[in-house]
Amino acid sequence: MRKLDLALFVVVGGIVIGGVVAVIVGNNRAATDVCTSTGANHVISISNGIMQPQDTLAQHCDTLTVINKDDITRRIAFGVHDHHQAYDGVSEKILHKGESLTVTLIKTGDYHVHDHYHDATEAEFTVK
Numbered sequence: 001m002r003k004l005d006l007a008l009f010v011v012v013g014g015i016v017i018g019g020v021v022a023v024i025v026g027n028n029r030a031a032t033d034v035c036t037s038t039g040a041n042h043v044i045s046i047s048n049g050i051m052q053p054q055d056t057l058a059q060h061c062d063t064l065t066v067i068n069k070d071d072i073t074r075r076i077a078f079g080v081h082d083h084h085q086a087y088d089g090v091s092e093k094i095l096h097k098g099e100s101l102t103v104t105l106i107k108t109g110d111y112h113v114h115d116h117y118h119d120a121t122e123a124e125f126t127v128k
């Protein structure tokens with residue numbers, strides 16, 4: 001009888017632990033939204049302090065490039081000005097004149113990008 005209890009304990013314990021591990025692995029897979037290949041490239045260019053286009057509609061796994069065509073240095077950040085949120089591992093990047101940054105659109109949703117030094121220079125992009 002005691003052996004049977006022990007066997008039952010091991011079996012039930014194994015099922016519980018296996019379930020917990022499966023949930024953790026499943027959550028990690030959802031959080032790590034990886035693109036194995038990329039689609040179209042969308043460009044937001046900054047001229048005279050204005051990001052064009054103001055709204056970009058893209059598909060999941062497309063790429064987005066932000067180009068600074070102005071003479072001044074910009075600090076491009078994702079998220080709204082007072083609440084930066086990294087996108088594709090990029091939270092902020094300095095762009096001197098003519099420089100650009102490119103991210104892969106790994107997460108769906110509505111996002112915001114702006115120049116942290118001049119927060120009126122901003123645009124939105126939506127990833128479907």
Ligand SMILES: [Cu+2]
Binds near residue numbers: 080081115117
């Ligand atoms: Cu900012």
